[in-house]
Amino acid sequence: MQFTTSSVAGGDYRMSTAAASMLAANLKGHVLLPGEAEYDRARRVFNAMIDRRPAVIVRCGAAEDVAEGVRFAREHGLPVTVKGGGHGVAGRAVCDGGLMLDLSAMKRVVVNPLERTVTVDPGVKLGDLDRETEPFGLATPTGVVSVTGLAGLALGGGLGWLNGKHGLTCDNLVAAEVVTATGDRIVANGEENPDLLWGLRGGGGNFGVVTSFTFRLHPVRRVLAGVVTYPARRARSALRFYREFAGACPDELSTALSLSRPEGGDLAVSIVVCYAGPFEPARRLPGPLRSLSSEPDAITPMPYRTLQSAADDGYPPGQQHYWKSGYLTDINDELIDVLIEFVSRMPSPASGVGLQQLHGAAARVDPSATAFPHRGDRYDCLILSQWPDPADSERNAAWTGELFDALGPFLATGVYVNNLGDEGDDRVKQAYGPNYDRLAALKTAYDPTNLFRHNQNISPLSTAPGS
Numbered sequence: 001m002q003f004t005t006s007s008v009a010g011g012d013y014r015m016s017t018a019a020a021s022m023l024a025a026n027l028k029g030h031v032l033l034p035g036e037a038e039y040d041r042a043r044r045v046f047n048a049m050i051d052r053r054p055a056v057i058v059r060c061g062a063a064e065d066v067a068e069g070v071r072f073a074r075e076h077g078l079p080v081t082v083k084g085g086g087h088g089v090a091g092r093a094v095c096d097g098g099l100m101l102d103l104s105a106m107k108r109v110v111v112n113p114l115e116r117t118v119t120v121d122p123g124v125k126l127g128d129l130d131r132e133t134e135p136f137g138l139a140t141p142t143g144v145v146s147v148t149g150l151a152g153l154a155l156g157g158g159l160g161w162l163n164g165k166h167g168l169t170c171d172n173l174v175a176a177e178v179v180t181a182t183g184d185r186i187v188a189n190g191e192e193n194p195d196l197l198w199g200l201r202g203g204g205g206n207f208g209v210v211t212s213f214t215f216r217l218h219p220v221r222r223v224l225a226g227v228v229t230y231p232a233r234r235a236r237s238a239l240r241f242y243r244e245f246a247g248a249c250p251d252e253l254s255t256a257l258s259l260s261r262p263e264g265g266d267l268a269v270s271i272v273v274c275y276a277g278p279f280e281p282a283r284r285l286p287g288p289l290r291s292l293s294s295e296p297d298a299i300t301p302m303p304y305r306t307l308q309s310a311a312d313d314g315y316p317p318g319q320q321h322y323w324k325s326g327y328l329t330d331i332n333d334e335l336i337d338v339l340i341e342f343v344s345r346m347p348s349p350a351s352g353v354g355l356q357q358l359h360g361a362a363a364r365v366d367p368s369a370t371a372f373p374h375r376g377d378r379y380d381c382l383i384l385s386q387w388p389d390p391a392d393s394e395r396n397a398a399w400t401g402e403l404f405d406a407l408g409p410f411l412a413t414g415v416y417v418n419n420l421g422d423e424g425d426d427r428v429k430q431a432y433g434p435n436y437d438r439l440a441a442l443k444t445a446y447d448p449t450n451l452f453r454h455n456q457n458i459s460p461l462s463t464a465p466g467s
């Protein structure tokens with residue numbers, strides 16, 4: 001009998017090929033073991049700093065495969081990880097020596113135009129979803145890069161161009177099918193397990209594996225959108241202008257600002273806008289944005305899906321990533337100085353600092369209505385460092401950490417869970433904020449042994465943190 005050996009905390013796990021064959025026999029999908037052709041591709045995640053080797057990968061073909069994988073992991077004492085799109089910067093979708101449930105092959109999207117809902121599999125990327133809903137003139141709010149995985153994004157919150165008008169992705173989650181820690185398949189909606197539905201709307205992958213998401217859809221066809229870029233000499237005035245402009249914008253208009261420094265060039269400030277409403281009142285919108293910039297801009301009516309993929313090229317696969325983030329409720333002059341000073345000496349031209357606006361419908365939800373607690377007008381301030389060469393990691397991580405420290409005095413409490421790296425239990429608690437205790441009680445009910453711990457983890461009440 002052959003064995004594959006992987007090192008697991010506390011000892012080596014040896015999986016016989018016979019056990020793997022038995023598992024495979026019960027699946028619609030496949031089992032991938034170290035040494036097999038697809039194994040290395042499947043274990044890879046978006047952040048190239050993460051290089052972990054699971055003992056076994058279950059490439060799930062259907063919800064029943066997920067249940068089978070969960071039962072197998074329990075029986076064999078294997079840690080479980082869940083990979084949707086693999087975009088989580090912390091890389092919790094993969095661990096050494098565990099069983100990875102790779103959901104990336106589960107890609108079904110079913111639109112119900114009459115009920116204005118869409119039901120999607122957990123391996124779907126944002127662009128896969130938009131492609132299917134667009135022909136109906138419908139969309140659900142997601143994020144701003146179309147190649148990102150939908151599952152992790154939706155479970156942690158989901159902040160994008162439609163948040164002012166239609167809320168976060170998690171606000172639009174109306175039902176889910178879940179494989180629990182016991183390997184059972186259950187439904188969560190307004191009538192059945194509503195507590196679980198509450199937890200899935202921002203509580204991450206703590207409560208089970210979601211095998212199907214149903215989201216509310218909204219009429220969205222063309223949007224008035226685009227970017228205006230300001231040169232370094234206008235950076236300060238552009239940030240000040242943005243403070244006033246974003247602070248006054250209606251629900252239909254969502255905005256983001258980014259600071260970048262292209263290869264060999266100077267710092268630049270870009271403001272991106274998306275107006276999702278009748279165009280007529282928005283026609284005057286670009287005027288004030290343009291008044292500060294001599295650069296041509298591209299604010300124009302476009303299909304929503306065009307905007308959704310406009311930023312994709314900025315996030316190629318295979319880069320090293322190190323992120324730090326927090327919330328800003330104000331963009332004051334001192335903060336502006338800090339941002340400009342740091343970005344002017346940013347070590348990687350691929351990195352940037354983004355302020356993504358959360359407002360309108362997303363901001364008005366009561367903090368306790370969903371597990372995602374960070375409501376009220378704010379900006380998600382993300383230092384997104386990325387670079388190609390691992391030899392540059394120390395320099396880039398140091399710059400990121402120094403900027404984050406310098407931003408400390410300006411940041412509000414809390415952090416967006418989907419931006420977190422390996423930052424410790426306190427930061428995880430900040431991410432779940434005032435909902436943490438309720439989430440811990442829910443965790444205790446649905447996953448008392450903390451089988452699903454490879455995430456931004458909420459400990460069940462009887463379990464010590466990190467155990």
Ligand SMILES: Cc1cc2nc3c(=O)[nH]c(=O)nc-3n(C[C@H](O)[C@H](O)[C@H](O)COP(=O)(O)OP(=O)(O)OC[C@H]3O[C@@H](n4cnc5c(N)ncnc54)[C@H](O)[C@@H]3O)c2cc1C
Pocket residue numbers: 045046082083084085086087088089091092093103122142143144145148149150151152153154155156157158159160204205206208209210211315418419454455456
């Ligand atoms: C280029 C880029 C752009 C981004 N832009 C945005 C943005 O605009 N707005 C925004 O809100 N976020 C954004 N994010 C962050 C994004 O929300 C997270 O990276 C998110 O984790 C992506 O989901 P995923 O399925 O790819 O994650 P994965 O890495 O596959 O999973 C992350 C974690 O989610 C959990 N999980 C995943 N799938 C399931 C499931 N089916 N059931 C249970 N648990 C599951 C697991 O705990 C897993 O460890 C961006 C990220 C990147 C890399």
